[in-house]
Amino acid sequence: DAGVIQSPRHEVTEMGQEVTLRCKPISGHDYLFWYRQTMMRGLELLIYFNNNVPIDDSGMPEDRFSAKMPNASFSTLKIQPSEPRDSAVYFCASSLGTALYGYTFGSGTRLTVV
Amino acid sequence: AQSVTQPDIHITVSEGASLELRCNYSYGATPYLFWYVQSPGQGLQLLLKYFSGDTLVQGIKGFEAEFKRSQSSFNLRKPSVHWSDAAEYFCAVGPKAAGNKLTFGGGTRVLVKP
Numbered sequence: 001d002a003g004v005i006q007s008p009r010h011e012v013t014e015m016g017q018e019v020t021l022r023c024k025p026i027s028g029h030d031y032l033f034w035y036r037q038t039m040m041r042g043l044e045l046l047i048y049f050n051n052n053v054p055i056d057d058s059g060m061p062e063d064r065f066s067a068k069m070p071n072a073s074f075s076t077l078k079i080q081p082s083e084p085r086d087s088a089v090y091f092c093a094s095s096l097g098t099a100l101y102g103y104t105f106g107s108g109t110r111l112t113v114v
Numbered sequence: 115a116q117s118v119t120q121p122d123i124h125i126t127v128s129e130g131a132s133l134e135l136r137c138n139y140s141y142g143a144t145p146y147l148f149w150y151v152q153s154p155g156q157g158l159q160l161l162l163k164y165f166s167g168d169t170l171v172q173g174i175k176g177f178e179a180e181f182k183r184s185q186s187s188f189n190l191r192k193p194s195v196h197w198s199d200a201a202e203y204f205c206a207v208g209p210k211a212a213g214n215k216l217t218f219g220g221g222t223r224v225l226v227k228p
Contacts, residue, residue, distance in 0.1 A: 004157075031214050043204065043218045056215065091157055099146045099208025099216055100165065105157035 004106035006092050012112045018080040021109045024073055025094030033103060034067055034077050035091040049075065082113045116141045118205050118219035126225045127195050135190040135222050137205030145207040147188040148216065149179055152202045161203075164188065175199070200226040
C-alpha cells in the first residue's frame with residue numbers, strides 16, 4: 001500500500017484565493033482525519049469522518065473551511081477565501097476501526113498564504 | 115476531558131547517550147497510548163503503542179515505553195541515541211470505548227549533539 005497520499009505537497013497562494021487540499025486514505029480504512037500543524041498551536045484536529053460521514057467538525061476554525069469525503073478513497077479540505085493566518089502544514093490521516101491501531105499520516109501539505 | 119502533557123518542549127542529548135521523554139495523561143480510564151515521531155518535513159510515524167498487558171512495550175528504531183498507571187505516565191526511552199533520532203516526538207491517547215479520536219500532546223523536539 002502506498003500509504004496516505006496528500007496533494008499538493010506545497011501550495012503558495014495569494015490572500016483571498018480558494019485553496020483545495022486533497023487526501024487519499026489507505027484502502028479499507030474507515031476513519032479519515034484532517035489536522036493542522038503550526039508552531040504556535042501544535043497539532044489541531046480540524047475534522048474527522050467515519051465511513052465518509054463527518055463525525056466531529058468542532059475543530060474547523062471558521063466557515064471559510066469546509067471538508068468533504070465523497071467516497072471512501074478521497075477527501076478534500078477547502079479554504080475559501082484564504083488568509084495569511086491559514087499558513088500551516090495540513091495533515092491527513094486514516095485509520096481502521098477504533099483507536100486500537102493508531103493513525104497513518106500522510107506527508108502533509110505546506111500551505112503558504114501571502 | 116482527556117489531555118496529554120509533554121512537559122519538555124526541547125531536549126538536547128549527546129549521540130550515544132540515553133534518552134527519556136516524558137508523557138502524562140488525564141483520562142477517565144486507561145486509554146490506548148501511542149508515541150509518534152515526526153522527522154523534519156515529514157508526517158507522523160507510529161513508534162509504538164500500548165493496549166494492555168505488559169507495561170513495557172517495544173517499538174521500532176530501538177525505542178521502548180513504560181506505562182505506569184499510578185503515575186498516569188507513558189514515558190519513551192532509548193538506551194543510546196543516534197543522530198538520526200533528531201526529530202519531534204508526540205505522545206497520544208485514544209479511547210478504548212467506541213470512538214476513534216486521538217488526543218496529542220504538544221510534542222518534544224529532540225536535538226542530538228555529535
